[in-house]
Amino acid sequence: xxxxxxxxxxxxxxxxxxxxxxxxxxxxxxxxxxxxxxxxxxxxxxxxxxxxxxxxxxxxxxxxxxxxxxxxxxxxxxxxxxxxxxxxxxxxxxxxxxxxxxxxxxxxxxxxxxxxxxxxxxxxxxxxxxxxxxxxx
Numbered sequence: 001x002x003x004x005x006x007x008x009x010x011x012x013x014x015x016x017x018x019x020x021x022x023x024x025x026x027x028x029x030x031x032x033x034x035x036x037x038x039x040x041x042x043x044x045x046x047x048x049x050x051x052x053x054x055x056x057x058x059x060x061x062x063x064x065x066x067x068x069x070x071x072x073x074x075x076x077x078x079x080x081x082x083x084x085x086x087x088x089x090x091x092x093x094x095x096x097x098x099x100x101x102x103x104x105x106x107x108x109x110x111x112x113x114x115x116x117x118x119x120x121x122x123x124x125x126x127x128x129x130x131x132x133x134x135x136x137x
Contacts, residue, residue, distance in 0.1 A: 015053065077107070
């Protein structure tokens with residue numbers, strides 16, 4: 001099995017933690033594969049479960065449960081939104097900047113408030129950086 005990463009348990013203990021936190025989503029993905037969680041140890045080995053969870057596609061129930069709605073967008077959706085946002089802004093500028101600036105298309109799960117940092121907005125607070133660095137949201 002896999003070793004612990006960043007203080008999180010690996011192997012069977014890690015799988016048990018995932019089942020505890022995202023069991024319903026894992027069960028749903030297993031059912032789609034014709035398997036059941038109660039087969040674990042018989043027809044479904046711990047290694048099989050580990051591979052299924054690790055290789056879950058982006059559109060799987062487990063991916064949505066563990067990473068949130070942001071996984072609904074792939075690279076194509078992000079690039080298309082960037083193009084549409086750039087075109088809307090360019091058209092607004094060519095129109096003399098009349099009316100309100102167009103609202104950008106934001107990916108699902110993104111915060112509605114502006115979370116940008118820099119000279120204009122100040123530095124990111126260390127507590128928020130630490131949360132981001134450790135994989136939080």
